[in-house]
Amino acid sequence: MSAAPNRDRQAERREATRREIVDAAWEIARRDGLAAVTLREVAAMIGMRSPSLYSHFDSKNAIYDAMFGQAWTLFLAEAEKNFRDLPEAPREALLAIVRHFYDFSVTDVARYQLMNQRSIPGFVPSEAAYAPSVQVIDLLQRTFHRLGITDGADVDLFLALGGGLLERQLANEPGGDRWLRQLPRVIDMFADDLDLPGPPLRSTT
Incomplete structure (x- = not known):
């Protein structure tokens, strides 16, 4: 025994x-x-x-560091789960990716700000706290490769487009969907530029 x-x-x-x-x-x-x-x-x-x-x-920054690492660890776990069930069509998959990021962000604005904005003067996350965010980017890149997006500049553009709309939403209409409604159009523009297959996401009528 x-x-x-x-x-x-x-x-x-x-x-x-x-x-x-x-x-x-x-x-x-x-x-x-x-x-x-x-x-x-x-x-x-x-x-x-x-x-x-x-x-x-x-220090207070050490608390922020723990908060930062916790937030990205949670997002990584959710992303790994959601990315396993993405639609096959590249445009639909891209829309699902950015919608997941939107949903995660708008449900906790303070968490989003700590994760994605330099909102605390003098705070720089430690290597350990930053590590989950690096894993998220790696997961994104692997997923994008599977969708036919292999250029790092295209990944950067996708993140800038989605993040920019989210910033506008949070700054100008918290709790609303004015900029959220633009996502299918923006994804289509992005996909058209990269010649990704699939029918358009936005209505053509």
């Missing part, structure tokens, strides 16, 4: 506290904006004294 593996309960408690701190930081960011996250506010929310936070995170 084999002995049960030893559990490092102290490490488990420490990790649970770190998650609680990050969750509190997200709650503040979603309520008041990313810039409103402070060590004092986070500590008060979880019933901890501010100096005690330093035994878990050595």
